[in-house]
Structure formats: structure tokens, C-alpha cells
Amino acid sequence: MQHRTDHGTIRLRLLAATPCVARVAWYAGDRLVGQRRLWHRETDLILPEGRWTLEVTDERSAHDPARLAPTRLDVQVRAGWSTPVDAVLARGAVLTGFVADAAPRLARFATVTATTADGRTFSVRADGLGAYTLAGLPGTTCLVRAAKGTLRSAPVVVEPLGGEPRELDLVLTETSTATSRTGAPEPRVGAAFAGRVLDEGTGTASYAAIVEVRDSRGVLLGRTRTDHRGRFVVGGDLPASSGLTVVVKSGPDRIAVDERRLRGLGCREAQLVDLGEVSLPRVLHDPRPARASLPRATAAAMSLPATRV
Incomplete structure (x- = not known):
């Protein structure tokens, strides 16, 4: 098979903690160029010369606690060269808990979203009892919040650990404004x-x-x-x-x-x-002086003139 002279090859090797079907997507800057499912341990990607970003994710559902954490790689492709790259999928972190409103009542089918510092988002919907499981998160700091209709929870900063479920209950206490519904930027992870x-x-x-x-x-x-x-x-x-x-x-x-x-x-x-x-500390404070000078309420008798009926 003949390849163009201005293209190179990325020899991608998948190193997963557990057997899985993965998906690799490649980006030129912020633009998605293509994607492919991976069943085998190795695959070749033939791409034009330049710098590419590869994102490899586990195809399992976000509800599955066995889902592996994704990985992102920056690769420089040279024309006529083959570049070996290892994509490591480690055990993902798991968040689990309930979503409720301020009543408090369990919020059915609310959406729970985790945002990482590099801008990646992971979302899942709670079930009919308000319970959710968000699996396959990277072991980095995330900003987590829940939303349902015009209600949403305050953002919570968490640092999940790979493979260890962490309980996090969310309460819908904030009301989305018209600005936030028309594309205002979400809170930045800091x-x-x-x-x-x-x-x-x-x-x-x-x-x-x-x-x-x-x-x-x-x-x-x-x-x-x-x-x-x-x-x-x-x-x-x-x-x-x-x-x-x-x-x-x-x-x-x-x-x-x-x-x-x-x-x-x-x-x-x-x-x-x-x-x-x-x-x-609990500091002993001097008692406040009594204010005896304040006037006190008194009752005054009032006499009315006699009237003859």
C-alpha cells in the first residue's frame, strides 16, 4: 500500500489495565479530524506531518465502575517516519452519591458533570431515585456540579483517587440565570x-x-x-x-x-x-455590662369620663 510522501505513521500500542474496547480520536489543534475503535493491542494511524493530539478512551458506559480513565497524548508526526506511542489506560476514579434539591427531595434524572483542569468534561445522569455513578475519571482535580432544569448545585472541587469510589452528595441550591443558559463560560477549575x-x-x-x-x-x-x-x-x-x-x-x-x-x-x-x-480556639470573652440606663416600660392607669345612658 502506497502512502503519500508528506504523511507519517503513528504506531499506537494500547496498554490497558483490564481488557477493553477503546476509542482513539485525533485532533489538529482543537479540531476533531477523525476517530477509530480499537479492538487490538496495536494499530497504525497514517496522518499528515505535524503535531497531533491523541485522546484514547474506554468505550464502557460512564455508569460502569470498571471503566478505565482516558489518556491524552501529544505526538509529532514526521513525513516518512514511524513514531511508536504507548497509550496507558489506568484504573479510573469513581464518584457516587445522590442528587437532591433544597426541600430536600431526591432529584430524579439530574445531570452530574465533572470538569478537569485541562477542560475535559465527563457527564452522567442520575437514576429515578436520584442516585448516580460517574466512573472513568482521571486522578486529577475536578470541578463537580449537578443540574436539572433551571436548578444547579454549587461547584465542588474534588481530587478523586483511581480505582477508589468516593461518595459525594450534591444539593441543587442555585438558580441558573438567563446569561448562564445562553452560553456563558462555566466556572474555571482552579x-x-x-x-x-x-x-x-x-x-x-x-x-x-x-x-x-x-x-x-x-x-x-x-x-x-x-x-x-x-x-x-x-x-x-x-x-x-x-x-x-x-x-x-x-x-x-x-x-x-x-x-x-x-x-x-x-x-x-x-x-x-x-x-x-x-x-x-475558644477564647474567654468578658461579659457585656448590663445596660441599666435603658427606660423600662410602665403601665399607666387611664380614667374615662362617666357618661349617662
């Missing part, structure tokens, strides 16, 4: 800080504590509250930064506000920084 807030005296989880991220000038960059286990993820759209401060303030369980500041923090692009356990 850096975030995660941890757990504990009461310094008792060691119990601090529920609804306020966690803020501020830059070196004190400008607020992100804010959230802890869940019933004291866990939090704040940020999610932060750029690579240094000199940040995480401020933790007590929640409604305390009359006076106590706080702790973690200074000199930094993050890389799309990094989930684990702060571990953050102890929140």
Missing part, C-alpha cells in the same frame, strides 16, 4: 483549600464555621461554611498564588466570634491544598 475544623477544647467537629481565603491585601477571594463533620473546601477558581491567608471563624454555636488565621499559604494551578485539621 486551586482550592480543603480541611477539617475542630473545637480546640473538645476535639469535636465545628459545624457551620466560616472559612475564608484572602490575598496579601486582605481582599476576599472565597468563602464557605463547614459541614456537619467540620469539613470544608474553599476556592475552586483560585489562580496560582502565594501569600494567601485562610481565616476560620466560629459558627452559630458560639455567642462570641472566635477565629484562627493560617498565613503564608500558597497554591499551584488546579491544586487542592489539604490543610489537615484546623483547631479553632
Whole structure:
């Protein structure tokens, strides 16, 4: 078989953790040029000279926990040359949980979407009971959110581990605006800080504590509250930064506000920084003086003139 002199060959070898049927797609820049299913371990792609991007994915359903994580490769094709390339499909990460609305009622057939830092998206629909399983995710930081109609959940930054299911329940609390329905850009995957807030005296989880991220000038960059286990993820759209401060303030369980500041923090692009356990001190505050000077309400007798009927 004769090939054009301005074409080269990519000898693609599939190295999958488990047997699977894969699909390879090749892109010139951001433009999809072609795709092919792979049943065999090796295949040849004859492409024009230049730089190409290959994306290899497992053909199994996104509901299947055995689905392998995809891989993306950049290959330089030279005319008349054969370039060997190995595509490794490792065990994919799995997210599982339920989607509910603010009532709370389980949200049937809601769409759950995970977006990676390089712009790839993975979606699945919840079943009739609001349960979902999103498998085959790469082991990198993802921005996860659910949507149904005009309702959607707040974006959650997660860092799944390959082959280990992680539970994540999503609540539809936000209403989509007209701008977001007409093609406004989705939130960008950035850096975030995660941890757990504990009461310094008792060691119990601090529920609804306020966690803020501020830059070196004190400008607020992100804010959230802890869940019933004291866990939090704040940020999610932060750029690579240094000199940040995480401020933790007590929640409604305390009359006076106590706080702790973690200074000199930094993050890389799309990094989930684990702060571990953050102890929140309980400071003894002086009682407020009683305000005895305030006027007190008094009852005054009122007499009405007698009338003869």
C-alpha cells in the first residue's frame, strides 16, 4: 500500500489495565479530524506531518465502575517516519452519591458533570431515585456540579483517587440565570483549600464555621461554611498564588466570634491544598455590662369620663 510522501505513521500500542474496547480520536489543534475503535493491542494511524493530539478512551458506559480513565497524548508526526506511542489506560476514579434539591427531595434524572483542569468534561445522569455513578475519571482535580432544569448545585472541587469510589452528595441550591443558559463560560477549575475544623477544647467537629481565603491585601477571594463533620473546601477558581491567608471563624454555636488565621499559604494551578485539621480556639470573652440606663416600660392607669345612658 502506497502512502503519500508528506504523511507519517503513528504506531499506537494500547496498554490497558483490564481488557477493553477503546476509542482513539485525533485532533489538529482543537479540531476533531477523525476517530477509530480499537479492538487490538496495536494499530497504525497514517496522518499528515505535524503535531497531533491523541485522546484514547474506554468505550464502557460512564455508569460502569470498571471503566478505565482516558489518556491524552501529544505526538509529532514526521513525513516518512514511524513514531511508536504507548497509550496507558489506568484504573479510573469513581464518584457516587445522590442528587437532591433544597426541600430536600431526591432529584430524579439530574445531570452530574465533572470538569478537569485541562477542560475535559465527563457527564452522567442520575437514576429515578436520584442516585448516580460517574466512573472513568482521571486522578486529577475536578470541578463537580449537578443540574436539572433551571436548578444547579454549587461547584465542588474534588481530587478523586483511581480505582477508589468516593461518595459525594450534591444539593441543587442555585438558580441558573438567563446569561448562564445562553452560553456563558462555566466556572474555571482552579486551586482550592480543603480541611477539617475542630473545637480546640473538645476535639469535636465545628459545624457551620466560616472559612475564608484572602490575598496579601486582605481582599476576599472565597468563602464557605463547614459541614456537619467540620469539613470544608474553599476556592475552586483560585489562580496560582502565594501569600494567601485562610481565616476560620466560629459558627452559630458560639455567642462570641472566635477565629484562627493560617498565613503564608500558597497554591499551584488546579491544586487542592489539604490543610489537615484546623483547631479553632475558644477564647474567654468578658461579659457585656448590663445596660441599666435603658427606660423600662410602665403601665399607666387611664380614667374615662362617666357618661349617662
